[in-house]
């Protein structure tokens with residue numbers, strides 16, 4: 001999959017906030033850095049299809065050549081991970097993951113079991129989220145996003161609450177999975193170490209060519 005931002009420009013009440021014209025290749029991570037309020041989350045919202053009122057968008061967003069600019073969020077099939085991704089506390093890990101899968105699929109249980117095993121969480125289906133460590137919770141959140149089979153992955157500082165070791169682990173797992181699946185990734189971060197690990201281009205939201 002490729003994600004193309006074709007002369008994408010976003011303004012907030014007339015003030016230019018985002019300007020990007022770039023293509024993100026399969027497995028590539030584009031890192032977006034910039035001061036607080038500079039439009040990083042706004043850029044992700046635009047790609048995802050959840051841009052709030054008051055923002056105007058011009059240009060196009062294409063996934064594998066298909067224009068998705070005006071599609072509703074549920075039809076874009078783009079995955080996102082946030083800093084504070086929460087699991088439903090009253091549901092088991094397995095039930096949390098089941099939310100990502102289309103209903104009625106007969107192989108749901110098998111797919112959940114395989115995904116958990118692959119992430120080093122073999123047999124965690126019936127666990128209560130409250131009993132998981134921070135790293136295990138992050139893995140489940142990542143799995144939940146990936147089980148929906150997104151066509152691109154957006155990361156809004158998802159590693160920033162984790163301590164150093166864990167941060168590195170989850171970050172490596174996320175980038176490796178994106179590479180293995182050929183998913184284009186847009187990473188928003190304040191952390192130069194995240195940017196270094198992403199090993200790709202770094203842009204500001206307002207990137208005047």
Ligand SMILES: Nc1ncnc2c1ncn2[C@@H]1O[C@H](COP(=O)(O)OP(=O)(O)OP(=O)(O)O)[C@@H](O)[C@H]1O
Nearest residue numbers: 012017034035036037038039040041042043052054
């Ligand atoms: N839902 C909203 N309604 C109105 N204004 C908003 C909304 N979301 C963001 N903004 C405004 O848009 C501008 C860009 O915000 P955005 O959250 O994209 O910045 P950011 O670079 O992600 O900041 P941070 O690093 O602090 O998360 C800010 O001026 C912000 O106040």
